[in-house]
Amino acid sequence: MTVENPWAEFTKQVIEALQLSSGQDLSQYLELPTDSHHGDLACTAAFHLTQQLKKSPAEIAKELAVFDPIRFPLIEQVVAQGPYVNFYINIIPYRRLVVEAIQSAKDAFGRSTQFAGKHVVVEYPAVNPNNPLHVGHARNAVLGDTTARLLQTVGYDVTRMDYINDLGLQIAVAYWALKHLDASKYKGKYDQIVGRLYVEAQEHYDESQVRKYLKQMEQGDNEVAAEVRKLTERVLRAHHKTHAQLNVHHDLLVWESNIAHSGLFAKALEKIMAAPTTSRPTKGEKAGCVIVDLSAYEEFQQLKDTDKVLVRSDGVATYTGKDIAFHFWKFGIIKDPFHYKPFKSPKTGDTIWTTSNSGETGHYHSADIIYNVIGIPQSQAQRTVYLTLQTLGYEQASTNYYHLAYEFVTLPGAKFSGRKGTWIGFSTDDVIREATRRARKEVKKRNPEADARFLRQVAEAIGSAAVRYALLKVAVEKQIVFRWEDLLNFDGNAAPYLMYTHARASSILRKELPPSKVRLSELTNPYETELIKLLGRFPAIILEIVHGIKREVWGTRIELFHLAEYTHSLCVAFNSFYNHCPVLKADTKVLKGARLLLVEMCRQVLSNALGLLGIKPLERI
């Protein structure tokens, strides 16, 4: 039988061997050794069993370091090194497992069905449709898109959602600017033009006029509302050009204006009022408001006021109130009230559906789990939403609501501001353009004969991948200070290096493919062994990231950079192998065959890993 996850198989045998030697489950004490001399998997249980067994750690380690090689063929040896118990993988059966797993699964190597049957909604990047994406938005989009890819890989049914806030003051101002300012002086993409106009409008927009527009937008079903929808859709299409370059995709767009006119909030309010923790005081500071009492939660007790307003005294819902209603819909607590239309996005190539004031119904089925990709600065607001869901009695929804948090990207000494226009020159488009320009020079240098089409396509793929990877390889809770040199460095731990490695492997395979019969026993040197071990870990890496998704007080952490790190180390190992082990000119024909197979497997796994990272694996760059 072919195994899907070779590393898990080895780990299982180690855990069982320890179970036999100790009589207990010691899996929690397993860790990867820092040094390969210490084996492939280490157990530190001996430290913790001293009390229980009244022996020294070294003695215990010695007793733990026994196993039956017949029963556990994947373990070559177990060595007690001081207090540590080190397990060494038996490469002979293991490489057989790895080869079979990759050869049978191919593009699907790394996939599993462990989480099948659950519907997950991932929402990102919710950029206001009156600005282009700046680099911080790109971080959001890239995290969301990669998370969606990862969750799909482990079997979830994933909906990639975007929320479009087309009703805010900022949209009314942008609309005013379009009506009253000269748009022709700005060139380029529509979101760039609107973004510039919006910055310009800050100084002299007519407030009463903008208020009137806002009122009409909120009422809907009038010319202003229709024109604003046109404006925001056009901006959104411009966003999708940027998304396409970043390889970011969506399935469903939800518009604030459609929510506003759907009757969703009225239904939500009934449910909100039915809860014992909500009320509408008749006197005091919050007379006439709908409030929820959050005093049961310790962190709110510190605040001046533990009552959170969900509906203002003038009858308008607050942001939190609206968010509660929105999530009632997402979780299916309220029946889907929306109409849907296809939203053509030739740029990303996706079949996207969008909410609309007319059209079909039933294009959404309720979610089991929600991931909202939102910045860490919003963590208290997000916590308020899911804790409110809990006090209202929707335990399940609250538990399955995850604020996928990340720190912002800033400029040296400044932050991104749509209003102030600090993004100008640092929009995602600008950054990708510069990276692409740089990539084009490099590609041309290496492919002097190549035609313009090849140059453009490859340069664009590399440039945008460089940006995407740079945003992905840093832990989410770390603030990123934007520096050109970080994004434009194409050496080392950067997307171009990974893509180059893939092209190198492809180049060998273009010249010759591995034979149908290969003698795996030829693969014995440390370069080859290291590669085989890394290849076998890929499915486990994916599952570790998904299992590691963890809610913290500041938000939910996902360690996507582990995937980046894995991919980088696979490339390092491959390039080292490449430089030390001739493939096509190997000493013997059987060795050549075996190495060709190894190259093919590396190319396959690298391709799968790059795909998860949202990077197109190219055969030539």
Next chain:
RNA sequence: GGGCCCGUGGCCAAGUGGAUACGGCGACAGGCUUCGGACCUGUAGAUCCGGGGUUCAAAUCCCUGCGGGCCCGCCA
């Protein structure tokens, strides 16, 4: 006033109880009669922000101080 995130070689940045602190950039020295040099091999470079504490064991946990970023509205 309360709360959150970050602080690791010149720069960026993993590691969040366990072995000699993983890498990348930059620096320095090597490697193409060899499959793509966006490569490889090696060297130098670390008071893990400071001070206490807990532990057999602390970059990691606790207390405290410092520095940087951020949040605490019937706003969005």
